[in-house]
Amino acid sequence: MIHITLGAMRYVNPREDQLGRDHVGWDPNMGDEALFRANRGCWVLGERADREQFALLSSQGVVRQAIEIDRLARVSGGRKAIEGRFLEAGHPVHDAYVGMPQPIEPVRNPVTYFESPHAARTCGCDCGAPVTLGWFLPGHDQKALHDRVAKIGTVHQFIEWFDRTFTEDVRSMSSRIESIVPHANDKDACSAHGAAAGCASLTADVVLSDTGSERVEWAVCARWLHENPDATAWLGAHPEAAARLGAF
Structure with missing residues (x-):
């Protein structure tokens, strides 16, 4: 699970911020919507982050918000922003962490990772097996990939189809x-x-x-x-x- 430590709320220039924000950080009077939009990016997130399903935002030693991640979108400077949604009371990850002391000791880097029993998911190849780190059991990512290539045809046909249909601009981040x-x-x-x-x-x-x-x-x-x-x-x-x- 990703853990992000926030500083106090401060103002930024929306014309310079990659997400068009005019403030970042945490303030005790911020609602969940404002907290999520102010702090979903832009973070230095390594390869491990791409395999994580949830992120926690903490400030002053307390978890302030839990986020379910849909994907991590790239922005300039090698950073990434979270696309997803904040979790509310009743979700097991929210109930386990939000309002509680942060689950890891403070460190200099604002972005850290930790193993959580609440981060289990089903293997992405649809075999039904649980995984707690990443999206697949070892080797199952190749099985999932080849199963999908076969639905298009040969590898060459799959590449041609992909190049025709992939039009997503990962730099488009504005609300x-x-x-x-x-x-x-x-x-x-x-x-x-x-x-x-x-x-x-x-x-x-x-x-x-x-x-x-x-x-x-x-x-x-x-x-x-x-x-x-x-x-x-x-x-x-x-x-x-x-x-x-x-x-x-």
């Missing part, structure tokens, strides 16, 4: 704004900055989506609308929505 409307939802703290940031009154409700979450609802302050490049671009392309917000 997509679906809508921005005047604030009306039940959130009472800025989802982007957290209550401790001392934001003025909330201005807008923003619906976001990306590969990690189909729909996430935020409530944000006017500063976020002015400073976030995606928000300013979206409002520029939707003048009717900007007009409904008034002089935010």
Whole structure:
């Protein structure tokens, strides 16, 4: 399992940050959505990380969040960002770690790994055997690969099919704004900055989506609308929505 140690929340330039964030780190008033989006990247993660299913975020010696990993997406500088979802109460990994002392001793490197009985998964070749490290039992990755090649044809036919169909751009990491409307939802703290940031009154409700979450609802302050490049671009392309917000 991946373990990541966070520092205190600090502000960053969203035009320079690879994920378009304006803050990173942990603050006690941050909700789960804000904590995940602020800290899912960008980390130096080695080959072992690609075989892990879960990550823990800790601060001040306590686990603050557990994340289920869909994949690790590459960003510039050899770093990676987590695409997945934060876990809630009732999930065994959340219940075993969140709110508890961090499971390993503090070290200088913010990214560490540890063996966890909660990280078991079924072998990726569909044989049904459990594995606790990686995705396959020894040798079963080759079996899974060749079974799938055979469904296309020869190795040459498989390569041709792959080259035709693989169009994913792994550098695309930004969340997509679906809508921005005047604030009306039940959130009472800025989802982007957290209550401790001392934001003025909330201005807008923003619906976001990306590969990690189909729909996430935020409530944000006017500063976020002015400073976030995606928000300013979206409002520029939707003048009717900007007009409904008034002089935010």
